Amino acid sequence: MNVAALLDWYTAAQRPLPWRLEVSAYRTLVSELMCQQTRIDTVLPYFARFLAEFPTEAALAAAPTERVLELWSGLGYYSRARNLQKAAQAVVAQGGFPRTIEGLRALPGVGPYTAGAIASIAFGVDAPVVDGNVERVLARWYAEERPAKAWLWSTAESLLPSGQAGAYNQALMELGATVCTPRGPKCLVCPVREGCGGVGAPERYPAAKEKKAVPRSRAVAAWIVRDGAALLVRRPEGGLLGGLWELPGGEGADAAALAAVLRRRIGAAVAAAEARGDVAHTFSHLHLDTTVFAASLAEEPTLAEDVRWVALADIDGMALSTLARKTLRVAREAR
Ligand code: SF4
Incomplete structure (x- = not known):
């Protein structure tokens, strides 16, 4: 995959999201937890209200949980709000954000994806991330119908340009969100079209997962x-x-x-x-x-x-x- 072309495209085409315009570990943490299972358009007003009231991890750590839940009200998956506050409290107790993947993963509610996002975006650590968007782009590019988790992480890591992990991770996610979309991907304008195994039948990859019946x-x-x-x-x-x-x-x-x-x-x-x-x-x-x-x-x-x-x-x-x-x-x- 032509990662240089991907990065050039990202520099020119990225959406001006508030957590990109001003970057910090705290803002990355809040945005990543809010964006889990939730559309970005929905998240934007919540993020603005949340940051206006809790501009720092210290402000969030000291807030009444009831108030945190009020500002989260309507976003769903409320354990994210509780974990976010617990993570802020742990960060304050430690005197600041940990700068390693292991340290970040020890925070409440922070899994491998969120740890990789904070480490690479806020601290410039050479760490990959794999979310649903990255999974789709890599599965299509390598024509993998059933990509295994371990393969996805190692492939994302193998493409990572040293010193540019934050831009690279966000570029892959942005490509999946805006070009290599689940339905109707725009292969004709895709910056990594050359060599892509998905061109011609992109929606074949990855194969749809079986949905469980919901009672x-x-x-x-x-x-x-x-x-x-x-x-x-x-x-x-x-x-x-x-x-x-x-x-x-x-x-x-x-x-x-x-x-x-x-x-x-x-x-x-x-x-x-x-x-x-x-x-x-x-x-x-x-x-x-x-x-x-x-x-x-x-x-x-x-x-x-x-x-x-x-x-x-x-x-x-x-x-x-x-x-x-x-x-x-x-x-x-x-x-
Ligand atoms: S060429 Fe098409 S399938 Fe391949 S990465 Fe780009 S949008 Fe996705």
């Missing part, structure tokens, strides 16, 4: 409003969407299930419940269909740290998952 499940949620406030609950730490706020609810499909769930969760009987709409949401492991009820209670709920009346005007600023936001939209439309 479906049903849930119920209650919109309970009184005196300009709605009842919200916080999910337990550690589990799915841990620490985020949502309407009270749980597994089930009808008003009877809702009554049982609310008695368990908030210690109160339901006086009336009327279904107002359904919300479909897909996690990586589950399709969840949630029926939203407008409900009233026959008795006072048991309030606690994780069960609160929240003023209607304050709800949107809370740490809510995308599912909770969808549920709230249906609940409010029904008012």
